[in-house]
Amino acid sequence: MLFRSIPSAKGLFHSAGIQSGSAIRSATRETATKSAELLLGKLGIAKGNFADIQKVSWEQILEAQTALGTSATFSPVVDGTVLPHHPFDPTAPPESADVPIIISTTLEDAALRLTNFDLTEEGLNSMMSQRYGPKATEMLAMYRNRYPNKTPYLIQAQIFTDAAGRRSATLQAERKAALGKAPAYLYLWNFPSTGFSGKFGAVHGTDVSATFNNYRDGVGGTGADEERALWSRFAHTWVSMARNANPNNPKIPHWPAYDAQTRATMIFDKEVRVENDPRAEIRKFWAEMPSA
Numbered sequence: 001m002l003f004r005s006i007p008s009a010k011g012l013f014h015s016a017g018i019q020s021g022s023a024i025r026s027a028t029r030e031t032a033t034k035s036a037e038l039l040l041g042k043l044g045i046a047k048g049n050f051a052d053i054q055k056v057s058w059e060q061i062l063e064a065q066t067a068l069g070t071s072a073t074f075s076p077v078v079d080g081t082v083l084p085h086h087p088f089d090p091t092a093p094p095e096s097a098d099v100p101i102i103i104s105t106t107l108e109d110a111a112l113r114l115t116n117f118d119l120t121e122e123g124l125n126s127m128m129s130q131r132y133g134p135k136a137t138e139m140l141a142m143y144r145n146r147y148p149n150k151t152p153y154l155i156q157a158q159i160f161t162d163a164a165g166r167r168s169a170t171l172q173a174e175r176k177a178a179l180g181k182a183p184a185y186l187y188l189w190n191f192p193s194t195g196f197s198g199k200f201g202a203v204h205g206t207d208v209s210a211t212f213n214n215y216r217d218g219v220g221g222t223g224a225d226e227e228r229a230l231w232s233r234f235a236h237t238w239v240s241m242a243r244n245a246n247p248n249n250p251k252i253p254h255w256p257a258y259d260a261q262t263r264a265t266m267i268f269d270k271e272v273r274v275e276n277d278p279r280a281e282i283r284k285f286w287a288e289m290p291s292a
Helices: 029-043 047-055 058-071 109-113 121-132 135-146 152-163 165-178 206-211 225-244 280-288
Strands: 016-019 101-106 184-189 264-268 273-276
Touching: 016 206, 029 047, 029 058, 101 165, 101 206, 109 152, 109 165, 121 135, 121 152, 135 152, 135 280, 152 165, 152 280, 165 184, 165 280, 184 206, 206 225, 225 264
Parallel strands: 016 101, 101 184, 184 264
Antiparallel strands: 264 273
């Protein structure tokens, strides 16, 4: 989605979409330089011989990157020329102000990188207390009130999603709407994947498969009738966006543009519907929490 902020890309696209990947800021020259130095060091390459990285296998580079973990950031860089500013900070990009956009998350997006399926309620309470201190009690009560039957594993996935990716998606939609030009359309994918016995919930990537009407991808589903129906409606929606720069089509209810007053959001689930400010109490909770 960085091309929305690149002046030289203006006029090359008439609509855009983001699926569970809302980047607000990109890397600066300083952080990118530090990351490059750390990677070269892990590979045993001196800065003066950085071209030697071309002699290293991709497996070694990937292993070095993985070993660095969060100490290094690998992303596009705000260089002041090709990418003159952060993608959505402090505002939505003026370069693409006239381009409509779909912005989205899945309900349990973060489950893709979590494997503690046997997490207990006690373990969940302990984990969140360590992370969020006294706010954990209020937070878990709020989630349990809304989702009494979700496993601790899935509550955990929602919390991690809400704290990061979903907060960024909401902020993107708010800032795009604030430009007052082309609309932002926000959706929440609630339909749980039936792959792997359904333990991942509405996990990252399920909606990507549905975009292409691929209902038998191992994660997305099994091809049951209700899945085929939802996948078809969803794929038609993306085709409409690509063709008309507007996702509205006869297979879904009318999808209003997002704004900070109504916060209209399309919910893709067994029932496809529009809700104004869905999960409002959860959104407000995270809006008031400091960013990690």
